[in-house]
Amino acid sequence: MAESDKKRRAKARRRLAKKRKQKQRVAVIFLIIIAILIVILFMMERNKNGKNAGAKQSAGTEIQDSSAATSVDTSAQSEPAESVKMLNLTVEQMHSGDLVLVNGSYAYDFDANAPTVSLVNIHDTQSFNYPVGKEDFEVADRIMPFLDQLVDACDSAVGSKMTGVASAYRSMEYQQSVWDEMAELYGEEYARSYVAIPGYSEHHTGLSVDMSIFYEDGSEGTFSESENAVWMNENSYHYGFIRRYAEDKVEVTGISNEAWHFRYVGIPHATYMATQNLCLEEYIDYLRANARADNPLSITCDSGTYEVFFTTETTIEEPEGEYTVSGNNVDGYIITVKTA
């Protein structure tokens, strides 16, 4: 019995041991499977990360590529920019040109204008025979065609041939003599309201004329009360002239109402000033405050369409096409570009 017991126990032990071994084998296999799974998962994860990293890298490459493309574009844009001509503006140019402001505060700069203003005798160069107060009257040569047209149009409109020039260019000496004569006759206060102090007269520019009515015998009529004055006040801008000293601008110009004094500024500027009722002082202020190279003032007039801007820069990109530069005689330059 005892022996069979032993045998049974031994058998049971062996069975138990066998079971334990089987369990261990299953556990090992299970662990191996787990390990393999972990390795597979790890590999998958690594692979995934790797792909992401690769994607990131290629995105980076794309950014680089696009930035490279951008830099190519930029260089493509900057290539013509390099070929844009630059324009240097001089101190003399700031004080010369069609738009120089000459008034009680700003003197005319004779030296700055000497290279560009050439005076011509009106009587000798006029395209038809209209009255000129004195045979030696002169204006800047560039305004002669416009003066001829202005007088011709006025005569045609009022049906007379009496429109003429009573005063034109004045030298310093001449202005001094006008001042002295006026002051002697009517006193200094009166002279100051009608005659500019020598150096500060618009007549120095060669761009200003006083208009009048002349009779056959050479005597002068009263221009301010004439049909000619009314017509010229309303129409001179078509020929590039502005009525310079108006009743409602006395406070700004410092000069009394003068129906006879006209100043050449060019057709686009004269058109804008006349239609917007701005005197030269106001127009110059308006351009300074509102008209920039990237936001110019557009003016359409009889002679075409123009873009006008103000700058204080002494080096600017040269405008394309036809353009003119005028100083304002104060603090900068007015660029006028013909666009159509």
Ligand SMILES: [Zn+2]
């Ligand atoms: Zn005058």
